Amino acid sequence: MFRILQLCCPHLGIQPFVRALCDIHGVAPRPYLTTQFSIAFDVYLAIRANIDARVQVTLGRNTPNWRLKNTCPACMYKLEREAPIPLPFLATIDGNNSLKRFWRREREEFDADGKSVPGASKERLDNCVAPGDYYLPRGEVDKWSKEGLEDLMRGFVPGSEVEDEGEGCTERWQNMKEDMTAWAYGMYDETGIFPALCRHGFLLVVVDMVKSGELAKYGFAVTAYLLQVLGELGLGYDIGCKYGKMVRMHPALSTLAADNSFRVLIGAFHGHAHNRRCQLNNLTTYVSGMGLEDLEGCEKYFSQSNALAATTRYATAFHRQQAITTYMKHTDTVGAYQGLSLLLASKYRRALKIKGTLPLLRQTMASMGVESRSVFETWLEKEKAYLASLKKEPAHETLQMEYYQKLVNLCDHEERLDAIIGVEAPFIPAPQDAMYAQAAAQTQRMETQRCHAAEVHAKTLAAVQDLEIRLGGGPRWKPEDKEWMEAAMMLRNRRYQRALDELEGLVVARMFELSKVNMSDTGYKLRKHIAKALQARSKAVKSALETYNAAAAALSPPRTPLTWDQIVDYAFLSNFDPLREGREDIRDEPWAQPGGRLAMDQHYKLLRADEEIARLNLEIRRFVTYMRDEEAFLLHHERRLRSDGNEALAHQVWLQRRERARFNPVDMDRLVKLSKEPGFTASLLPGIGINKEREVPAREDDDVEMLDATPAAPPRHEGDGEDVDGGGDIDVDAVADTLEHFLRVTT
Incomplete structure (x- = not known):
């Protein structure tokens, strides 16, 4: 009962459940009861894991x-x-720091210099390992750390530099920054999980993030x-964008990724926080x-798995991993499988x-004068080319702007030097006069200022002369010149x-913080902290x-200023992109118009809809075939074990068959309803799987036991055996078998 309740409500811990049992039985709660229940629960889960392993061997x-x-x-x-x-x-990966676990240590100590030193660890030495193969071992993960790559880097000759498609995104994401990702948490041992899920929400593999960020x-x-x-x-x-480049430049992963046509993309939700070129x-x-x-399956998964944090934050390493593994297996069997037909x-x-x-x-398209949808492909390439041209300023333009700035500085330094030289030196009285010391100090200050101004003027003049040589010579520019x-x-x-x-970066931070304020399961202190940050951010x-607006007004012609209401209404970063100007005016380009x-x-959504x-x-056809083959496979082995006299294992196979088969009628009902909608082109007839491990020998009574009721063949009437075209008799048995097969699939 506790296992089922905790899987349905991960917030439920052992202590409140034991207290509820005490209330039901009318006894006073005792601390040792919780310990006894925890030990019994561990044994119970170990027995279940052992039985599952024996069943898997049998199958x-x-x-x-x-x-x-x-x-x-x-x-x-x-x-x-x-x-x-x-x-x-298709799969998706991401890190989640909600499932942290506190590192059990002694009180902090102080060294000879008075600095605090973390206390010694008092973690319980536990050799127990959570069942299942969801987790990658820590040793396997550590092979990919910086220290583990030293041997791989020896003798590695990197190829051509990979174009950084995500340039400009690095500053927006904390997990792209080395100083942030290398930051260690002082109070936690495991600081979260890093899972991988398929596009239908089934968990593939997970690793623990240990004493570090992502x-x-x-x-x-x-x-x-x-x-x-x-x-x-x-x-x-x-x-x-950043991770794809890291994989392509990795000495051990680059070849493996290239051989398997590996491609890394950004999800739809997070994608709007990347720049337009990315x-x-x-x-x-x-x-x-x-x-x-x-590609946002991880975010949906985290919204459910975060409920485990309440029961795993102070658990031991084994109990934390056991709870997470048990929950993951449950979500695959009951959550993802049950909702697969609904998702499809x-x-x-x-x-x-x-x-x-x-x-x-x-x-x-007709109103815009666009004749073919292929024009949109051309627009996209033009936009890519334009944004690529903005990636880096041409060297000649950079030199011209630098030369202009140096000329402006040179004019300012000349005016300052002339002003200092034009000031008359103060009259210096006789040494015995009382004003002598003050006048001498003032003269010395003026001479120092003149020397400094002359030095700065000389350095600026040298820089101007160097830039003139790099620009190819020519007369020096003057304010009235075109250049x-x-x-x-x-x-x-x-x-x-x-x-x-x-401005764009600040608005991005504001949007994401606003989304976190109303996020469920956000603590009061965190909401208050975000609210204070929003006040300063505003x-x-x-x-x-x-x-x-000041910079926009200085342009010629000036750009339209933005208002606070417009900034508040901006929902996506792509709204900022039309504000940008390059060396060419794109405001009249059709792809730059809203x-x-x-x-x-919309054109690309239609293309993706056809692919979807x-x-x-x-x-859909894979799923229908899987339901038929899995049911037949488990039923065959259940019969085999019973015929061999192994009723215990046969019962466990029956339980495993019932675990997913209870959802199959609901799944087929959803798919049949979907098939009646206009535009549906899939087939609900089962196919033949490439993997032959589920093939079983056919039996006459298979269909009778797999279905609650098999429709009887229709009665034969006079004339049923005659061919309407006069070409011969109809094979009535074949027609009946076909009809029976169709009715079986429909059922």
Whole structure:
């Protein structure tokens, strides 16, 4: 009872449950009762794990990585004669620091210098290991740390530098910064988990983050494990732009990733916090073969698993991992599997709804004068090329702006030097006069100022002369020259861009903090802290807004100033991109107009909807085939064990068959309802699995036992055996078998 209750409500701990038992039985609660119950519960879970292991051996499912290769029916139960699709397996990874565990230590000590030193560890030495293969061992993860890579780096010759598609995103994400990711938590041992999930929410593998934040080694370890076991892989990560480059430059992962067509992308939610250039290269909307997948499964999973924190924060290392593993197995069996048909149906309906917007897109194209949807592909390439041109200022323009700034400084230094030289020296009285010392000190100060001004003027003049040589010579610019005015305009544009970047960054932080204020399960203290930070951030945003408007007004022609209401209404970072100006004016380009951008995005959503339907057609048929084959396989072994006299194992196989089979009628009902909707193109007829391990010898009574009731064959009437075309008799038995098969599938 406690195991089921805790799996349904992870907040429930052992102590409140034991107190409830004491109240039911009318006895006073005692501390030793909680300890006894905890020991009994550990033994109970160990017995269940041992039984599961024996059943897996009996079924032949004890091979290495069997669970990972068969976790998700829709992803992994491939069928014969399937049409190939790009990126056949999609997963998502991320770190979560909610499931921390306090490090048990003695009180802090003080050394000879009076500095506090952490107390000695008083963790209980426990050799118990949580059952199952969800966790990667710590030793395997540590091989991917900086220390473990020293041997790999010896003799490694890096290839050409990989283009950094995520340039500009690094400063926005804390887990991209080395000083932040290397920060160790002083009070925790395990500081969270780093899981990987498939696109349907089934857990693939998880590692513990130990005494650190979200380091690269956790992602490397998980990625290498998935590539070695599953092969070709598309991965979603909130810092996918940076992580993809790290993998491609990694001495041990680069070859493995290239051989398996590895691709890292950013999720739909986190993608809007990346700059536009990064979005065009890494957002799922613009990547062929991705369908409508958002790659945000980890965020949904964390919203449920965070409830475990209440019972694992002060647990031992073994009990924490045991609770997490038990919960993960439960969510795979009951949560993800039970909701698989609902997820497939909702994804299919969403894709059909998006396909229904095609007439509206055609009307928009007609009003914009766009003849073909291929024009949108051209627009996207133009936008990419434009943003790539803004990545780095041309060297010639940089020299011109630097030369202009030095000339301005030189003019200022000349005026200051002339002003100092033009000041008459004070009259110095005779040495015996009382004013002699004061006048001499003033003269010395003026001479020092003149010397300093002359030195600064000489250095600036030397820098100007050096830049003139690098620019190819020519007469020195003057304020009335054309080159002077053009360089001044370029410098003002640069200040405008920097003011826009600062404003954009502050608005990003404000948006994410606002989302956290209303997040469920956020503590009171954290909400108060965020509220105070928002007050200070709002002042910073207003200050940055004033700086931006001043820089925008200095342009020629001046840009329209922004108001506070516009900043508050900005929901996505891409809204800032039309504000940017480069060396060419793009404001008249169709892809820079709001209507053009919406039409282009709608075009790519329609492309992804077609890909999503193609992928779902495969996944739905895989799921239907899996339900039939798994039921028949477990039923066969249940009979075999009973015939051999092993009733105990046969009962356990029956329990395992019932564990998922109870959801199959509901799943088939959902899929049958989906098949009646217009636009549905998948097949609900089972196929033939590529993996033959579930093949069993056919028996005449299989269908009778697998189904509660098999419809009888229709009665034969006069004339049933005659061919209406006069070509011969109909094979009535074949027709009856076909009808019976159709009715069985429908049931």
